[in-house]
Amino acid sequence: MTADDVRSVLELLREAGAEVWIGGGWGIDALVGEQTRDHHDLDLMHRREQEPAVVAALAAAGFRESLSRRPVRFVVTAPDGREIDLHPLVFADDGSAVQASPEPGRPFRYPAAAFTTGAVAGTTVPCLSAEQQVSFHQGYEPRERDLHDMAQLRRVFGIATHF
Secondary structure, three states: OOHHHHHHHHHHHHHOOOOEEEEHHHHHHHHHOOOOOOOOEEEEEEEHHHHHHHHHHHHHOOOEEEEEEOOOEEEEEOOOOOEEEEEEEEEOOOOOEEEOOOOOOOOEEEOHHHEEEEEEOOEEEEEEOHHHHHHHOOOOOOOHHHHHHHHHHHHHHOOOOOO
């Protein structure tokens, strides 16, 4: 997934009236304002009530569902192998959100401050905050890319990470 792919997908979804935020590796690169590694996919958080518009817009661009872990997440894949990992969010009136988790009754929580902006290839994009990214990178054995991503957040924001 290239920076141009990311910008193209975001524009497609914006035109469909869907509000999304970048998470994962591209989200971290958006926060630091530069691409620091290759990315095999794009993680997007979206408003659950806008999911039909998200799915329709991506289907029109050739993406087809390739993995369902609903209600937690699902993946769509393009014929050329590009993947988008979609995470449905339910928002509260205060701007916070929750996402279902594999553990019933223990949703992933997103405070209102978790939603911010960054930049991909010079374009301002919606993404998750550094604090939210750190929160989501806990409780598992880190992979090489996780170590790299957390190092980027420490470098740019000077924040503590647990690995």
